Amino acid sequence: MDGSLKGNGGKTMARPRPQAINVTERAAERVKALLASRGKPSFGVRIGIRTKGCSGLSYTLEFADEKGPLDEMVEAHGVTLLIDPKATMFILGTEMDYVEEKLQSGFVFTNPNEKGRCGCGESFHV
Amino acid sequence: MTEAAGGDSGAPHACWSCHGPITAAALFCHVCGAVQPPRPLDAFARLGFPGRFEVDAAEIDKRYRGLQQRLHPDRFTKRSPRERAIAESQAMSLNDAYETLKDPLKRAALLLERAGRSSPIGENRTIQDPALLMEAMEVREALAAATDLAAVEAIGKRAAAEDRRCIEALGAAFGAGELDKASRQLTALKYWRKLAEEIRGRRAAIAHGAG
Amino acid sequence: MLLQIHEPGQTPTPHATERGVAIGIDLGTTNSVVAIAAGETPEVLRDENGKALVPSVVAYGEDGSVEVGEGARRRLLDDPGAVVGSIKRLMGRAAGELKHLGGTLPYEVEPADDQGGMVRIRVQDRRLSPVEVSADILRALRARAETSLGQTVTEAVVTVPAYFDDAARSATKDAARLAGLTVLRLVNEPTAAALAYGLDKGAEGLYAIYDLGGGTFDISLLRLEKGVFQVLATGGDAALGGDDFDHLIAERFLAERKAQGLVHRPSIGEAKQVLAAVRLAKECLSTQERGEWRIELGGETSRHALDRATVESLIRPLLARTLSITQSALEDAGFRPTEVQGVVLVGGSTRLPLVRRELGTLFGREPLADIDPDEVVAVGAALQARALTRGEGTLLLDVTPLSLGIETMGGIVEKVIPRNSPIPVAMAQEFTTYQDGQTGMLLHVVQGERETVAECRSLGRFELKGIPPLTAGAARIRVTFAVDADGLLTVSAEEKTTGVSAAIEVKPSYGLGEDEMARMLRESMEHAQEDMERRLLIEARVEAERVLLALAAALKAEGELATPEERAQLQNLAHEIRKAAAGADRDLINGLVERLEETGRPFAQRRVDRALQGALAGHRLDEVEADMAPDARAAAGSGSSGAARTSSRVPAAPRND
Incomplete structure (x- = not known):
């Protein structure tokens, strides 16, 4: 289950920098599929933050054509995610998942930093 | 171009939005999810009923509502104006089919038309009987x-x-x-x-x- | 709301717009209400005294000032010449159409400069169109919402009587535009009320909505089922409402004065005072059996005893009309009154005990008034605004209230779209020429149920040119009527026989020309400028508040990561931002916020670094490595997500050990 080091795992990293966010496999699969259907090569997907919406902040997800100089990079299940420096503090330690509901589907971040959601769920206070 | 009811639905099409291949009968593109324009179907074919005079009114309501719930322009308020317009024409086609199937008069006229007969209730027709x-x-x-x-x-x-x-x-x-x-x-x-x-x-x- | 991946820079802003919450507005004849549905439960916005109703009354000061609501209504008595009410009755109306209102309007109405144009109102020295007056009311409602939300509002769902025709609908949409509001959807008032009951009270089944407002009567039959609100039939009278009851009572009072030998003829202003007294009397008699009222006009005082039975006998014929329209709507939908599972009351006039009694008799059940009849429409509008901006499962399927047709030879109306057709709808009919060699055709679009043009409402005349000269009856002109989900009509025509297509596509205008609309929009630019300034300032303050909160939280959690100099600088800046945010200088606030972010960057970077270190320190090495090393993970197969999930759930403030 939990991947202990096997085989070529002997190539240890000096001091692995931990990932800023966790990405579920389901989310990664979906990102992969969307990147494939985008119709042009992408560097990955960038997670940003925007300070509008009814209670202050909301995440954005956009295709990224290149890595920004200050972007935090996360590799998970074979996909590359970039985190906008402005978003890093907010998103640190969250989990990105993909959910399918009856009428809609999309990505969701579970954020232990989050204090309150507005009714719409699109915005959050930190 | 005429299309027999329900026929030809397996032929591939290109989605207007992403140009991905889709079947002609698809309401939505399975590549990009965009709603597709309504096909030229008559009321029976649009709501998936056989061309018979007897219909199950409750089933008409159910299918109509189910389709409107997916195709009505209010479902596309965040999409492009073009996609909203397509949804509107889908909703219009559905409303037309619904009104036709629900009404025995229009339903009968459509059945006669399907059988290749001109409608006896068109404009400027006087009573012959x-x-x-x-x-x-x-x-x-x-x-x-x-x-x-x-x-x-x-x-x-x-x-x-x-x-x-x-x-x-x-x-x-x-x-x-x-x-x-x-x-x-x-x-x-x-x-x-x-x-x-x-x-x-x-x-x-x-x-x-x-x- | 679930997030989607977008192209760079294409992410739509939350709630479909970057402007936040869309509001619901019930723009009534007598009173208006504004509501929002941002959270779970919709909220009606009230003033400091808890009142939700904003009288749809506008007072125009000599100095050009505009006052809306209770204050304006109070001025009705002192300064009646400056006050306008019941403007909704004039929306989209031309002077020639006001005859049936028979002098019931207590202000001066003038015809427009162009024939068939919308009437104008003379107030103070201004000449206003009903659209402008309605825009003033909408502006006040918008301001109430913005004050309450602390953010700007630019989108709304506005309700109209189901029986409103195309002209009145267009006029309402234009009024909203003047007030700086984009109308997401015009929703019929009874449908909005049904939505409120369906979503808020979980009602399902066949419902009748009986809406008797100040100036209009509507009846709608809806089927409510699993989030779909399907209007089956609707009917009404756009010129029948509680105001008519008031006029009947006022006429009685005035007749009594005459009988008492009082000769003073009331002026327009005094007529307004009499109506105000009558309204009080009517409200009083909803709870009491009888009373006496005193009217003083021109120094002559009269006393008027009135009891509930008398009022009821006065208004009974008007009520009978509403009941007959109700029965027709039931027949249209093919239902008997007893099949209706609930009767919802909307509008202040449904408070009259007689209305409730008569409806109880017709339907064989007590009508519902769980949600305040005055507020239920605005609540429904807010819920629909939420559904439209957030893409919820709720769906409204409405119908055309009135038949739409074309005038044919002899002034006979050929219906193209029958009433109660579900919208959006497009229907076509073919017409032909009646003269040899005819190359043009005048299309006269009308709305109404009567057979002759004279008895229907004219929506516009269009000419189709370029028809190939053929013998009479040979040309085939296909006229298509399309009604969108707002109930607004577009007409197009095309000649089919020869393949030469002469096509026109027009929207009926309702007597407010494009030029005029442009002028009004220009005039409202003053407001727009203020609005824009206010909006940008609100945004700057919101941003400042966010940054201050984030800073305070960061300093509290890990203040030790900031150098003493940084700390002092940051706190100093925070103080300045707080001072600036209290003022109105947007650029100053934004500049300071930017400086704060700049100054705080090294501190933030240190926090990120430490948080990541903390994540590492808090877990077993194999977990971390499994999570981190791509090659190791690949070797371990695809089942590692369970461990990864635990290892990266990093607390916001890591342990300081």
């Missing part, structure tokens, strides 16, 4: 002479009974494949519907004290 013509004149005179609600109600009851009788007769005629008979019954039904409209006008006039 002498018996119906006589009856029509007689009832119209009675209605014009009616001065109180009770008299109007009596004519209204008769019109409602004739309405039901015509629908039953239409069902029987279509069931037996007797299209001439169906055509005659449809003319009669159209006439009784028009009269019912006049009866309502008369009743309203009396109720409002206009005599």
Whole structure:
């Protein structure tokens, strides 16, 4: 289950920098599929933050054509995610998942930093 | 380009939005999810009913609502104006199909049309049936002479009974494949519907004290 | 709301717009209400006294000032010449159409400069169109919402009587535009009320909505099922409402004065005072059996005893009309009154005990008034605004209230779209020429149920040119009527026979020309400028507040990561931002916020670093490595997400051990 080091795992990293966010496999699969259907090569997907919406902040997800100089990079299940420096503090330690509901589907971040959601769920206070 | 109802649905198409391949029958592109324009289907085919006069009214409602819930422009408020316009034309087509299937008159006219017959209830058509013509004149005179609600109600009851009788007769005629008979019954039904409209006008006039 | 991946820079802003919450507005004849549905439960916005109703009354000061609501209504008595009410009755109306209102309007109405144009109102020295007056009311409602939300509002669902025709609908949409509001959807008032009951009270089944407002009557039959609100039939009278009851009572009072030998003829202003007294009397008699009122006009005082039975006998004929329309709507939908599972009351006039009694008799059940009849429409509008901006499962399927048709030879109306057709709808009919060689055709679009043009409302005349000269009756002109989900009509025509297509596509205008609309929009630019300034300032303050909160939280959690100099600088800046945010200088606030972010960057970077270190320190090495090393993970197969999930759930403030 939990991947202990096997085989070529002997190539240890000096001091692995931990990932800023966790990405579920389901989310990664979906990102992969969307990147494939985008119709042009992408560097990955960038997670940003925007300070509008009814209670202050909301995440954005956009295709990224290149890595920004200050972007935090996360590799998970074979996909590359970039985190906008402005978003890093907010998103640190969250989990990105993909959910399918009856009428809609999309990505969701579970954020232990989050204090309150507005009714719409699109915005959050930190 | 004409398309037989329900036919040709397996042929591949290109999505208007992402140009991805989709089947002609798809309501949504399975690549990009964009809603597709309505196909030229008649009411039976659009709501997925066989071309029969007898229909399950509850099932029509159910399918209509289910499709509107997915296709109505209000579902696309965040999409591009083009996609909203496509959704609107889908909703219009659905509304048209719904109104046609629900109404025995329109349903019967469509069945005759499907069988290659011109509709007996189109514009500028006069009543050809002498018996119906006589009856029509007689009832119209009675209605014009009616001065109180009770008299109007009596004519209204008769019109409602004739309405039901015509629908039953239409069902029987279509069931037996007797299209001439169906055509005659449809003319009669159209006439009784028009009269019912006049009866309502008369009743309203009396109720409002206009005599 | 679930997030989607977008192209760079294409992410739509939350709630479909970057402007936040869309509001619901019930723009009534007598009173208006504004509501929002941002959270779970919709909220009606009230003033400091808890009142939700904003009188739809506008007072125009000599100095050009505009006052809306209770204050304006109070001025009705002192300064009646400056006050306008019941403007909704004039929306989309031309002077020639006001005859049936028979002098019931207590202000001066003038015809427009162009024939058939919308009427104008003379107030103070201004000449206003009903659209402008309605825009003033909408502006006040918008301001109430913005004050309450602390953010700007630019989108709304506005309700109209189901029986409103195309002209009145267009006029309402234009009024909203003047007030700086984009109308997401015009929703019929009874449908909005049904939505409120369906979503808020979980009602399902066949419902009748009986809406008797100040100036209009509507009846709608809806089927409510699993989030779909399907209007089956609707009917009404756009010129029948509680105001008519008031006028009947006022006429009685005035007749009594005359009988008492009082000769003073009331002026327009005094007529307004009499109506105000009558309204009080009517409200009083909803709870009491009888009373006496005193009217003083021109120094002559009269006393008027009135009891509930008398009022009821006065208004009974008007009520009978509403009941007859109700029965017609039931017939249209093919239902008997007893099949209706609930009767919802909407509008202040449904408070009259007689209305409730008569409806109880007709339907065989007590009508519902769980949600305040005055507020239920705005609540429904807010819920629909939420559904439209957030893409919820709720769906409204409405119908055309009135038949739409074309005038044919002899002034006879040929219906193209029958009433109660579900919208959006497009229907076509073919017409032909009646003269040999005819190359043009005048299309006269009308709305209404009567057979002759004279008795229907004219929506506009268009000419189709370029028809190939053929013998009479040979040309085939296909006229298509399309009604969108707002109930607004577009007409197009095309000649089919020869393949030469002469097509026109027009929207009926309702007597407010494009030029005029442009002028009004220009005039409202003053407001727009203020609005824009206010909006940008609100945004700057919101941003400042966010940054201050984030800073405070960061300093509290890990203040030790900031150098003493940084700390002092940051706190100093925070103080300045707080001072600036209290003022109105947007650029100053934004500049300071930017400086704060700049100054705080090294501190933030240190926090990120430490948080990541903390994540590492808090877990077993194999977990971390499994999570981190791509090659190791690949070797371990695809089942490692369970461990990864635990290992990276980093607390916001890591342990300081």
